[in-house]
Amino acid sequence: MAKYLVTGAAGFIGSSLVRALLDRGEQVRGIDNFATGKRSNLTEVLDRIDFHEADLLDLDATHRACAGVDYVLHQAAIPSVPKSVLDPLGSNRANVDATVNVLVAARDAKVKRVVYAASSSAYGDTPTLPKYEAMNPSPISPYAVAKLASEYYMVSFYRCYGLETVSLRYFNIFGPRQDPSSPYSGVLAKFSMLMLRGEQPTIFGDGEQSRDFNYIDNAVSANLLACTTPASECAGRVFNVATGRRITLNETFEALKKLTGYTGSLKYGPERGGDIKHSLADITLAQKHLGYKPLVNFEEGLQRTVEWYQSEARAVEV
Numbered sequence: 001m002a003k004y005l006v007t008g009a010a011g012f013i014g015s016s017l018v019r020a021l022l023d024r025g026e027q028v029r030g031i032d033n034f035a036t037g038k039r040s041n042l043t044e045v046l047d048r049i050d051f052h053e054a055d056l057l058d059l060d061a062t063h064r065a066c067a068g069v070d071y072v073l074h075q076a077a078i079p080s081v082p083k084s085v086l087d088p089l090g091s092n093r094a095n096v097d098a099t100v101n102v103l104v105a106a107r108d109a110k111v112k113r114v115v116y117a118a119s120s121s122a123y124g125d126t127p128t129l130p131k132y133e134a135m136n137p138s139p140i141s142p143y144a145v146a147k148l149a150s151e152y153y154m155v156s157f158y159r160c161y162g163l164e165t166v167s168l169r170y171f172n173i174f175g176p177r178q179d180p181s182s183p184y185s186g187v188l189a190k191f192s193m194l195m196l197r198g199e200q201p202t203i204f205g206d207g208e209q210s211r212d213f214n215y216i217d218n219a220v221s222a223n224l225l226a227c228t229t230p231a232s233e234c235a236g237r238v239f240n241v242a243t244g245r246r247i248t249l250n251e252t253f254e255a256l257k258k259l260t261g262y263t264g265s266l267k268y269g270p271e272r273g274g275d276i277k278h279s280l281a282d283i284t285l286a287q288k289h290l291g292y293k294p295l296v297n298f299e300e301g302l303q304r305t306v307e308w309y310q311s312e313a314r315a316v317e318v
Contacts, residue, residue, distance in 0.1 A: 003027040005069040007056060007102060008076030010037025012178040013219060017073050020220045022048055031065045036078060041177050056098035066109040071227045074102050075117045084143030085273055095146035103157045113164040115226045116154050118238060119147040120171040125276050132282040133238050151238060158236035166226040166234045171242035171281050175216030175301060176308035192309045195262035202267040207250035210278045212242040215301030218294045225290045233289040242281030243294045259306040
């Protein structure tokens with residue numbers, strides 16, 4: 001049995017990792033300051049983990065969180081392009097400074113490996129598709145710059161201190177417990193809840209922008225694989241975590257109409273600054289070196305997601 005620290009444990013991805021680790025019988029410690037995470041995401045498992053309510057910008061608290069840990073799954077972030085455009089300083093503190101604290105604390109605690117939630121936003125809006133890891137990064141938003149900077153810190157701590165690190169560039173993860181009420185939440189979470197309520201969703205742009213949507217179980221699997229893969233295959237490296245398939249937002253809307261029973265129309269708004277037009281991953285390296293493969297396809301994942309939001313809505317009504 002290994003001991004894992006999940007940063008951002010009360011977030012969408014963090015809480016999913018906590019559950020998966022508990023299901024495997026691992027020891028789990030979580031840390032979250034609830035800036036974006038929700039206590040309700042951990043309600044039924046909180047008594048089974050060692051939870052620290054603290055901010056990663058507090059280096060002493062981060063040291064305490066890393067003490068005695070084998071693996072760190074660093075998910076904590078303010079994961080928002082629009083918010084980073086409004087507040088680049090806050091984005092940098094949460095997404096870079098906090099990451100350096102995690103790395104320093106993990107190094108000092110002699111953690112075996114840190115697996116980092118990197119972002120496909122590092123690729124920017126370059127026309128080349130699919131995106132592959134050897135491409136020159138071209139981040140647009142302050143969020144993307146911060147996530148890329150943290151990738152470089154991961155590599156630096158591996159090369160300078162021998163701390164094994166793996167960066168996973170996430171592409172548009174969706175699934176249960178993604179917060180649809182946040183103005184910065186993922187489009188699938190927001191659309192699912194709006195359409196279940198019979199409310200009109202808005203697409204910023206013409207709807208032909210495309211995304212490599214990846215169901216949460218696939219991202220969880222990639223993290224667990226990244227912990228146990230031999231260092232010779234993954235340490236100090238970056239891997240795309242996606243499906244290798246892209247879907248337009250207009251197509252997504254049509255798929256959700258069938259699942260939610262929504263009969264209304266779609267509203268289009270102006271494009272948002274920092275948004276990327278198309279996103280598609282080459283997942284060859286993750287397949288080769290981590291043994292990663294998508295476990296759940298888009299259609300199945302979307303159905304599971306809508307069913308979860310439906311159950312949540314019924315629970316609120318009761």
